[in-house]
Amino acid sequence: MAGILTVREIDRDGVVVALVTPTVTGSGGNLWPNRGEDFVEVRSAATPFTLSVWGYGTIKGLDSMARDIAVAADEDRMLGPFSPELFNAWTVLASGVDGVTVVGTNTFTAAAGVFVAGHIGMVIDITGVGKFKVATVVGVTEITVLCFDGTTPTFTAKADLTYSVADSMAKVTCAETAGVTIGVFRIRKVGD
Amino acid sequence: MTVVTLTVQDVALAGITPAYVAVTATDGVQFLNDGNTFLQFKNTNGATRTATLVTPATVRGVAIENPTVVVPITTGDKMIGPFAPEVFNDAAGMMVATVSAFADLTAGAFRVRPI
Numbered sequence: 001m002a003g004i005l006t007v008r009e010i011d012r013d014g015v016v017v018a019l020v021t022p023t024v025t026g027s028g029g030n031l032w033p034n035r036g037e038d039f040v041e042v043r044s045a046a047t048p049f050t051l052s053v054w055g056y057g058t059i060k061g062l063d064s065m066a067r068d069i070a071v072a073a074d075e076d077r078m079l080g081p082f083s084p085e086l087f088n089a090w091t092v093l094a095s096g097v098d099g100v101t102v103v104g105t106n107t108f109t110a111a112a113g114v115f116v117a118g119h120i121g122m123v124i125d126i127t128g129v130g131k132f133k134v135a136t137v138v139g140v141t142e143i144t145v146l147c148f149d150g151t152t153p154t155f156t157a158k159a160d161l162t163y164s165v166a167d168s169m170a171k172v173t174c175a176e177t178a179g180v181t182i183g184v185f186r187i188r189k190v191g192d
Numbered sequence: 193m194t195v196v197t198l199t200v201q202d203v204a205l206a207g208i209t210p211a212y213v214a215v216t217a218t219d220g221v222q223f224l225n226d227g228n229t230f231l232q233f234k235n236t237n238g239a240t241r242t243a244t245l246v247t248p249a250t251v252r253g254v255a256i257e258n259p260t261v262v263v264p265i266t267t268g269d270k271m272i273g274p275f276a277p278e279v280f281n282d283a284a285g286m287m288v289a290t291v292s293a294f295a296d297l298t299a300g301a302f303r304v305r306p307i
Contacts, residue, residue: 010230010271012245014261017232017269036307039203051207069207079207083307187304190227190276 002028002171004093004118007038010187019043019181022174029054032184033121034088034170039080039186044071045179053079054171057086082170091169093119099126099161106135106144106152110163113140122167129161195219195288198301200229212298218291220244223301225280225287230273230302235263237296243272246288249279263297 003023008015019041022030032038042051048071055065065086071077082088094114101108108126119134124145126132132145132153147153174180194217201208212234215221220243223229235241241263247256256279263270272289280287291297 010273012259012261012272012275014243014263014270014272016264017271037304039304053205067205071207076210077207078203078210078302079205080203081304081307082205185271187228187230187274190274 002091002093003030004116005030005032005182005184006118007032007184007186010185015185017041017183019183022172022177022180022182024177025173025175029171029173030182031091031093031169031171033167034082034084035186036081036084037186038082038184039078040172040182040184041076041078042071042174042180042182043076044073044176046073047176047178048073049174049176049180051077052173052175053082053087054089054173055087056089057083084168084170087170088168089171090166092164092166093122093169095164097160097162099159099163101126101129101155101158101161103157104154106146106155107138107142108145108155108163109142111141115140115143115165119143119165122165124163124165127162129155129158134165196221196299197286198223198299200224200301200303203302203304210300210302212300215291215294215297215299217294220288220290220294221299221301222286222288224285225275225277226303227274227277228303228306229275229287230271231287231289232271232300232302233263233268234298235268235296236266237293238265239293240265240268241294241297242292244290245272245275245280246290247279248282
């Protein structure tokens with residue numbers, strides 16, 4: 001299963017640089033909802049390794065934008081930004097057939113327990129109901145959603161719904177994870 | 193004044209190895225600020241360091257408060273920004289951050305260029 005990297009926003013209050021252990025290669029890599037303003041910071045330990053940035057776009061039929069970055073031992077690297085049209089892929093992060101819309105609310109539940117905090121802001125496609133933005137993750141079995149114009153939908157009661165949570169994501173994989181830490185940062189725009 | 197001038201490092205697709213320089217006085221650091229740049233402080237001292245972000249601008253003659261950021265002890269590592277040039281830049285286009293103490297404190301300035 002892929003790991004979702006939390007994008008940490010740099011602001012004038014100062015963000016603590018907290019990096020996490022990457023997901024091992026071969027299990028889906030490390031994904032984040034890249035908006036083209038982000039950079040990845042990776043720190044190695046005693047073992048050099050290759051960080052692979054996945055590319056999906058083509059230019060005049062030539063693929064791909066994928067690139068391998070050699071990270072030396074005990075090195076700190078910052079890389080980016082990543083153009084979404086070249087480095088992002090529409091990626092389904094969770095899906096199921098056990099969805100329920102709660103009558104009179106904007107609450108959607110799934111007994112399988114597939115929701116995580118990283119899904120906030122992503123798109124949920126509920127077959128026969130519509131597409132919405134994930135507003136809050138109440139727990140692994142429950143979320144609330146909003147329409148894309150920011151309004152709150154009011155559901156009727158439906159069950160056994162097919163659904164998928166997805167977003168446009170960039171991906172990096174690390175050939176080594178022992179002692180390696182990684183994070184994604186986005187500098188807030190002036191005035192935000 | 194013994195303010196340290198930081199060279200802004202552009203984050204690149206191929207990756208850069210970020211460089212940090214020692215802060216040598218409470219006068220702190222400065223860098224050419226374009227509004228897309230952030231400042232990073234690393235503190236290995238057992239005491240916190242407070243960075244004061246200097247705002248030379250005024251509104252109708254009234255000074256704008258200088259925000260402060262505390263860098264934690266020992267492994268303190270903070271990224272701070274962005275800085276609106278019309279608020280934070282001096283006449284030379286520099287953004288200045290003074291510090292409460294400078295021992296064991298390093299800093300770097302980084303820019304993520306818009307695509």
